[in-house]
Amino acid sequence: xxxxxxxxxxxxxxxxxLYGVFAWMPVTRGPRAFFGVRVEPGYFDxxxxxxxxxxxxxxxxxxxxxxxxxAGLRPLFNEGIVLAGAEVLLGAAAFALYVRFxxxxxxQATAGGATRFASSxxxxxxxxxxxxxALVAAFVLLAFVVPxxxxxxxxxxxxxxxxxxxxxxxxxxxxxxxxxxxPALGAYLQFFLYVLRRDFAGAKMTLPADSTEAYLAAKxxxxxxxxDTLDWTRLTIAATFCSLSLLQMSTAVERLGAMExxxxxxxxxxxxxLLGGITFFLVRMFRINARLQQQTxxxxxxxxxxxxxxxxxxxxxxxxxxxxxxxxKLVGVGYTLNMAxxxxxxxxxxxxxxxxxxxxxxxxx
Amino acid sequence: MHxxxxxxxxxxIYRQVAxxxxxxxxxxxxxxxxxxxxxxxxxxxxxxxxNTVAGAYxxxxxxxxxxxxxxxxxxxxxxxxxxxxxxxxxxxxQSALTALVLAGVPRDEIVSLVRRxxxxxxxxxx
Numbered sequence: 501x502x503x504x505x506x507x508x509x510x511x512x513x514x515x516x517x518l519y520g521v522f523a524w525m526p527v528t529r530g531p532r533a534f535f536g537v538r539v540e541p542g543y544f545d546x547x548x549x550x551x552x553x554x555x556x557x558x559x560x561x562x563x564x565x566x567x568x569x570x571a572g573l574r575p576l577f578n579e580g581i582v583l584a585g586a587e588v589l590l591g592a593a594a595f596a597l598y599v600r601f602x603x604x605x606x607x608q609a610t611a612g613g614a615t616r617f618a619s620s621x622x623x624x625x626x627x628x629x630x631x632x633x634a635l636v637a638a639f640v641l642l643a644f645v646v647p648x649x650x651x652x653x654x655x656x657x658x659x660x661x662x663x664x665x666x667x668x669x670x671x672x673x674x675x676x677x678x679x680x681x682x683p684a685l686g687a688y689l690q691f692f693l694y695v696l697r698r699d700f701a702g703a704k705m706t707l708p709a710d711s712t713e714a715y716l717a718a719k720x721x722x723x724x725x726x727x728d729t730l731d732w733t734r735l736t737i738a739a740t741f742c743s744l745s746l747l748q749m750s751t752a753v754e755r756l757g758a759m760e761x762x763x764x765x766x767x768x769x770x771x772x773x774l775l776g777g778i779t780f781f782l783v784r785m786f787r788i789n790a791r792l793q794q795q796t797x798x799x800x801x802x803x804x805x806x807x808x809x810x811x812x813x814x815x816x817x818x819x820x821x822x823x824x825x826x827x828x829k830l831v832g833v834g835y836t837l838n839m840a841x842x843x844x845x846x847x848x849x850x851x852x853x854x855x856x857x858x859x860x861x862x863x864x865x
Numbered sequence: 866m867h868x869x870x871x872x873x874x875x876x877x878i879y880r881q882v883a884x885x886x887x888x889x890x891x892x893x894x895x896x897x898x899x900x901x902x903x904x905x906x907x908x909x910x911x912x913x914x915x916n917t918v919a920g921a922y923x924x925x926x927x928x929x930x931x932x933x934x935x936x937x938x939x940x941x942x943x944x945x946x947x948x949x950x951x952x953x954x955x956x957x958x959q960s961a962l963t964a965l966v967l968a969g970v971p972r973d974e975i976v977s978l979v980r981r982x983x984x985x986x987x988x989x990x991x
Contacts, residue, residue, distance in 0.1 A: 615871065615872040615873055616869065616870070616871045616872070616873075617869075617911075618867040618868060618869050618870065619867060619868055619870065619907055619910040619911045620866070620867050620902065620906075620910060621866045621867055621868055621886070621894075621901065621902060621907075622866055622902065623900050623903070623906070623938070624902060624906055702905065702906070702909065704909045704910055704912070705909075705910050706910060706911070706912065707867060707910075709869055709871075712869075713867070716867060803872075803912050804872075805912070806912055819912075822912050823905075823908050823909050823912070823914065823915060824909040824910075824912065
């Protein structure tokens with residue numbers, strides 16, 4: 501398959517996934533969070549069904565329109581940039597549409613949530629994995645050490661882009677900033693993910709007053725799966741970035757040429773393992789909640805005092821009275837951050853590293 | 866193993882947390898030497914201030930039921946409270962029985978109620 505073919509397959513499959521996620525989100529928790537709002541079952545099965553159908557149709561129309569525009573623009577500009585732009589536009593349009601329908605459903609909101617609830621008395625233990633931390637640190641260090649040691653042997657032109665077969669097809673003048681970009685980005689991502697893992701391990705777990713033990717067992721597994729996802733992401737990203745760095749070195753420096761096939765395999769395997777792993781863990785989390793729902797008739801519990809702090813159709817949570825930084829999402833799978841928590845400022849500051857790296861990349865090339 | 870909180874209960878949350886942990890210790894679900902979850906974990910799960918849970922833990926420490934070690938958290942120290950004599954402990958039982966009698970609950974029913982509650986409390990005790 502050509503590079504363009506692969507880019508298109510990736511684009512269309514990610515668009516399908518995006519559509520699926522947004523189409524399913526309003527009904528994640530049934531009438532308990534229809535577009536993030538608790539509604540009467542009568543409304544959910546009646547007028548609500550029609551609202552849902554209209555939303556899904558409008559969403560599909562918007563997706564088709566953006567995809568058609570992107571297809572039209574594709575021959576005129578750089579294909580990758582057009583499709584990436586279309587992807588971002590689709591995400592923003594889907595979000596806006598979802599929020600718009602959510603505000604239309606909002607007047608149907610009924611009071612609810614728990615005034616009787618439970619909390620676990622088992623000290624929580626989300627396995628910290630020393631071996632994984634060590635392995636990640638080794639990958640990050642290796643990505644720095646090799647270019648520093650090999651710098652003098654590097655030719656005046658170094659590769660910065662590879663085609664789908666892993667053959668270098670873009671080169672720039674050798675300079676420290678372009679050599680250190682990949683290792684630094686890898687190290688930054690690892691620090692970011694490490695902080696995220698620690699935060700997620702302390703996520704909030706409100707339990708309902710009924711079927712409490714069955715619920716607790718399921719949610720402990722759910723949280724562990726989420727932490728496993730982050731650990732897997734840390735490991736595979738570390739391996740991929742280290743391989744990318746080594747691929748760059750082995751393509752540029754003759755003496756390291758033997759390393760090239762290994763580095764190339766590392767990039768492909770690391771990337772595939774990352775995507776495959778995340779899909780596997782997400783499906784697992786989805787199934788844990790589905791089984792819990794079947795078992796106890798409930799897969800989400802929160803205090804009634806917390807329920808009114810969800811906004812944007814249950815996509816964002818902002819509660820200054822809640823000491824939790826990480827809470828389970830009201831709609832969708834996984835966890836989200838309490839935007840009113842004092843710790844949120846540092847996390848956002850940490851995220852601002854992403855544009856810094858984009859600017860670095862543009863300047864270095 | 867969990868504690869139950871009821872927002873319509875007139876007791877303040879910290880008192881409910883302390884009472885619920887007492888129940889788990891009395892019933893044996895929380896054995897001697899067992900570590901309680903951190904104050905932060907309980908506060909986050911319940912969505913209450915950290916001081917609320919810390920207050921409950923301090924109360925249990927004052928009674929000798931748990932010891933709080935800096936760094937390693939709270940551990941169940943004993944299944945017997947160190948304070949209060951039998952006479953003082955009888956008072957809340959007396960007032961509860963008075964309320965039941967005044968409510969017109971028959972004597973036999975009160976006795977079986979007490980038995981049932983006691984059985985539920987010590988059900989899991991080894």
